[in-house]
Amino acid sequence: MHAKVLFSILCFVGVCSVLRADEVYLKNGDRLTGQIVRMTDGKLIFLSKAAGEVTVNLTDIQTFSSNEPVEVRLKDGTVLHQSVGAAEPNEFALKGAAPSERQKVPLAELAAINPPPPAKPQWRAVSPGPWA
Secondary structure (H helix, E strand, C coil), X not given: CHHHHHHHHHHHHHHHHHHCCEEEEECCCCEEEEEEEEEECCEEEXXXXXXXXXXXXXXXXXXXXXXXXXXXXECCCCEEEECEEECCCCEEEECCCCHHHCEEEEHHHEXXXXXXXXXXXXXXXXXXXXXX
C-alpha cells in the first residue's frame, strides 16, 4: 500500500515539473505561458503552445518568470545566467537559493534576455595586388 502511495506522489511531482512553464503577466491582466525566447530592443519574443510566437512590448509587461535559467543583461552591463521569478508590478526577481535571497530588479533596468550572439565579421576575398 505504501509503495503505491509513494509511486503516485512521485508521478504527480514528475508531471507537475513537466507542466511548469515560463510566464508573462501583462498589465491588462492577461497571462501567457510557454517559453521566453529573447528580449531585445524593448520587445519580448515568447513562444506559446496556444498562440505560437508572440511579440510583446516591454511596456505592456507587468512581470515575468522563467522555469529554466535565462541570460539576463541589465543596462549597467551586468550579465546573469539564472532563473527569474515574478515580482511586484514593473519588477522581476532574480531567484536565489532561498526565497529570502531573491533580488528584485525594475523592468526599466532590463536591457536584454537571451540576446542573439554578436554577428561575426564578414570576410571577403581580396585580390593579391601588385606585390604578390
